[in-house]
Amino acid sequence: MQEKGLSENTIFKLLRELHKKDFKYDSGGILSSMCTKPHPIAKKAYQMFLETNLGDAGLFPGTKQLEIEAVQMLGSLLHNPKAAGFIVSGGTEANLLALRVARNMYGVSKPEVIVPISAHFSFDKAADTLRIKLVKIELDENYCVKIQSVKKAITKNTIGIVGVAGTTEHGAIDPISELSEIAEANNLYFHVDAAFGGLTIPFLKELGYDIPEFDFKLKGVDSITVDPHKMGMAPIPAGGILFRDNSYLKYLEVETPYLSELKQATILSTRTGAGAAATWAMLKHLGKEGYKESAQRCIELTKYLAEEIKKLPLELVMEPVLNIVTFKVKNAEKVVSCLRKRGWAVSLPTYPKSIRIVVMPHVKKQHLKNFLKDLKKFIDKR
Ligand SMILES: Cc1ncc(COP(=O)(O)O)c(C=O)c1O
Structure with a gap:
């Protein structure tokens, strides 16, 4: 700990620099988490x-x-x-x-x-x-x-x-x-x-x-x-x-x-x-109405993603029941690491080995379209 405190400006400059390193919900890049951008x-x-x-x-x-x-x-x-x-x-x-x-x-x-x-x-x-x-x-x-x-x-x-x-x-x-x-x-x-x-x-x-x-x-x-x-x-x-x-x-x-x-x-x-x-x-x-709207949006996007993944063609681990899509990919670790370099965080379940995406409220259709383009590139390249 330093002897003399830093100014507010310096503190926030330093905080912003480190915050920049984090994934942001708004970019759509967080596809691996069950948390989401909090409502304002x-x-x-x-x-x-x-x-x-x-x-x-x-x-x-x-x-x-x-x-x-x-x-x-x-x-x-x-x-x-x-x-x-x-x-x-x-x-x-x-x-x-x-x-x-x-x-x-x-x-x-x-x-x-x-x-x-x-x-x-x-x-x-x-x-x-x-x-x-x-x-x-x-x-x-x-x-x-x-x-x-x-x-x-x-x-x-x-x-x-x-x-x-x-x-x-x-x-x-x-x-x-x-x-x-x-x-x-x-x-x-x-x-x-x-x-x-x-x-x-x-x-x-x-x-x-x-x-x-x-x-x-x-x-x-x-x-x-x-x-x-x-x-x-x-x-x-x-x-x-x-x-x-x-x-x-x-x-x-x-x-x-x-x-x-x-x-x-x-x-x-x-x-x-x-x-x-x-x-x-x-x-x-939000009331029931607001939560219903959110659940419907997430599940519809999940279904869209699942159908597009099948067209790649990749095999789903199971048809989604809730807003999670898991699919099988050869060399899953490599694909996940390439995706991460492009700003996509997805996770790697082991039972069975697959890639998992959680379609949370911060995920938009355009994010999924962009993600699918990158995914296609990486599975073609393997
Ligand atoms: C089904 C289930 N239970 C419990 C937990 C743990 O919750 P938390 O990470 O909020 O402690 C999780 C986290 O993802 C979960 O998916």
């Missing part, structure tokens, strides 16, 4: 609540109310206005909280949780942190968890099952209602990771897409992760964890004697209220 109204709300701390919520009762209302709105969307939970730092914290409830609720000495192999790596972190064994189940030809294998994997140590509604690599939706029934029949905790799909599937269903139930409508669902900082268009950090009701919170709470509230359930202690305010602002401002 969400940004404004975020800035307004920047100094708030939900870790000391008694000092910020207005911000706490925004969090409660944001959770209620998300709960209502997912068929449970009584849902209790938090706007947390992201899907990782949300999934960790869900497994923490399951572990503390069951009190088994060697707890096991059944997850599909497609589950996000945040479950590995959660399992390691909580000393839970993850039992990973293979997928069927649609990249969904194999139900028969889930049933077979249940042992006396099993405390819970996880299903994913919008897998990270393929956007596949596990058979949540079957998993819910298995969980109910075996008295197991059931968590749905809808970090990506939770703010898209309800709107696609309203638009007439044939997607099975995946939320609290199913009696076996105990908790759902749904992230406003993904398809919700809120700035990072804004993840969502919803439990069926507030009776679950006692499995998380620790005493916080020196603060303005005496108990705390989240992993983070000091935590911003800006994410809750931005989420509240987005849900109120």
Whole structure:
């Protein structure tokens, strides 16, 4: 650290130089991320609540109310206005909280949780942190968890099952209602990771897409992760964890004697209220109509991209269910590196080896047209 501070001008000159190195959502180059350019109204709300701390919520009762209302709105969307939970730092914290409830609720000495192999790596972190064994189940030809294998994997140590509604690599939706029934029949905790799909599937269903139930409508669902900082268009950090009701919170709470509230359930202690305010602002401002429009735009562009990729001709890993396209390419690493030099960030799933594109709200048709031109050049050259 230097002795004498720099001027505002110098600071911002230096910040701009480093910021230039970053990919920008507006260029369309970010095709690999489940995050997107935050909505201007969400940004404004975020800035307004920047100094708030939900870790000391008694000092910020207005911000706490925004969090409660944001959770209620998300709960209502997912068929449970009584849902209790938090706007947390992201899907990782949300999934960790869900497994923490399951572990503390069951009190088994060697707890096991059944997850599909497609589950996000945040479950590995959660399992390691909580000393839970993850039992990973293979997928069927649609990249969904194999139900028969889930049933077979249940042992006396099993405390819970996880299903994913919008897998990270393929956007596949596990058979949540079957998993819910298995969980109910075996008295197991059931968590749905809808970090990506939770703010898209309800709107696609309203638009007439044939997607099975995946939320609290199913009696076996105990908790759902749904992230406003993904398809919700809120700035990072804004993840969502919803439990069926507030009776679950006692499995998380620790005493916080020196603060303005005496108990705390989240992993983070000091935590911003800006994410809750931005989420509240987005849900109120966009409403169902706005989110439906966004989901429709993303899914239509996804279908366009998938059809154009087939014409190249390249083989899709699966027909897109949500706004993710994965396709097989020879020498995928080389193609990805050439694309990156041209300003396109795409990712490289391994199951199977392929290229993955997430069509988020910042992606426009012209971006995809330009991307396809470059992709064609690189696959022709291999
Ligand atoms: C399905 C799913 N769950 C959880 C996460 C983790 O979310 P975060 O990166 O916000 O912690 C992701 C991230 O992409 C995800 O796709």
